[in-house]
Amino acid sequence: MSRLISVVSLFLFINVKKISRGVIKVSKDFIDDKKLEDILAQVKPTEEKIETIINKSLNKERLSLEETATLLQADKPEWIERIFKGAEELKNKVYGDRIVLFAPLYVGNKCINNCEYCGFKASNTEIDRCTLTIKELQAEVKAMEKKGQKRSILVYGESPDYDADFITKTVQAVYDTREDKGEIRRVNINAAPLDIEGYKKLKEVGIGTYQIFQETYHHETYQRVHHSGPKRDFKWRVTGLDRAMEAGIDDVGIGVLFGLYDWKYEVMGLLEHTIHLEEKYNVGPHTISFPRLKEASNVSIDDKYFVNDEELKRIIAILRLAVPYTGLILTAREDAKLRREAIKLGVSQIDAGTKIEINGYSDDDDEQDINREQFVIGDSRSLDDVIYELLSDGYIPSFCTACYRLGRTGEHFMEFAIPGFIKRYCGPNALLTFKEYLEDYASEKTKDVGEKLIQEKLAEIEDEKTKEKIEAKLEEIENEKRDLYF
């Protein structure tokens, strides 16, 4: 009987979607494979051209498809080295020494799609299917808050059970759950594409970024690896963030699962998507993610297009140069050593203390169970351990959520480009949120190193008035005030 209900609900889900797609005008598929491949084939990198392109990027201008293709085709070791150096310089210029930290929270792994690469695919009968109840979700949030997490991304499979109303309910539950001084102040979403009405519901509950990964921008590959389910519809997915924008959500994230098709083509796809959003809605994606294919339960994938570490570093450096103001996210799929190198090249956000198992945060068991997870994680260190390493490398961990609490988002966020913005807001806010972490959650060794680093950063501030204002707020935090920002 339950099987029959599942089949009927799946039928209804797909057909309701078809009906809504008929009523709502679906935007045009803006990815032209041939165009992207032709550009990649036609560019001829030279030292002079690479230098000019890097200089444009250092002036904080977004690169064109042709310029990005030139960097992608620059295969000589000395050219690659130059690109790495340029990316490092730009990273320092735009983002300074801040690294934003977050943690994913898997809400449910039911899925009606059959994606060749994913452990959650519908045909995988070995995986334990479950969805957190609101009570379980609250327990997870409390466990995260106890560690000091302030920013989370909720992850959902694609299932009729995870519609906009369900997502809305879970977001609200996360925002309402507080453990002592802890609170999750920003909830991002990684879920299936919705229709405009669905996005509007999510906008009402104040989500952060809505993230949809296209996985691959190559149409033929896309059809080959997405065997069945709504995700098989390339156009519905690639225009998913257009509908989000039309619903008023101007804070969106894009991504590719590297390893499905040629990595150079996929970088071009990400840039084409960025340009499309910029041209149509005056605002590009807030973040870009670039996970690589990893081992998962009941998954075997042709490794023809697998991306090695060196190639991943090139992807990060070129993306950094191509889209200077877009946040780059590198997740705990990657191991600690690679993450450390990648941060230098342009990554601005990482997850830490990550658990990708359903009920993973409230469950004390640290062992990964591949039958309850989407993939194997490479960096399973605690939040405190990751922070300690960041501090040792001179980075300031940031849990800042000020921009989205002050309306500095979307088009308004473009003021980020004004010289001084980072120095006056992002740097100080990173210090304030980090100070909260040190006061409430840090281990002794992290606290020692952290306090010293805060003092060093304060000493670097030349403007006395600014320094005094930050010091005053730091003192307020020591006196138990929380959630302060500029």
Next chain:
Amino acid sequence: MKKEIYTFKEELSKLIDQDNNKVWLNKKASKRIDYIFKVGQEQFTSSEVIGENDEFLLLGQNIDKKLKDKLAILFNDYFNSDKN
């Protein structure tokens, strides 16, 4: 409401010194606030609440007391009066 927000922006623009003040209107959505429009340039000073109701929030930078009072009256006229 769209027309009213547009005229509210027009009225605000008459009061704001584009170079030395900044105000921006936002719509509340739980912990997030959504930017609607701004008048004036970034001042790099702390933001302060100029006007607020259940739905909207007007923030400002470098606004003196006299101007703040005028802006608050305007905000209340558009967003907190019975006609709206």
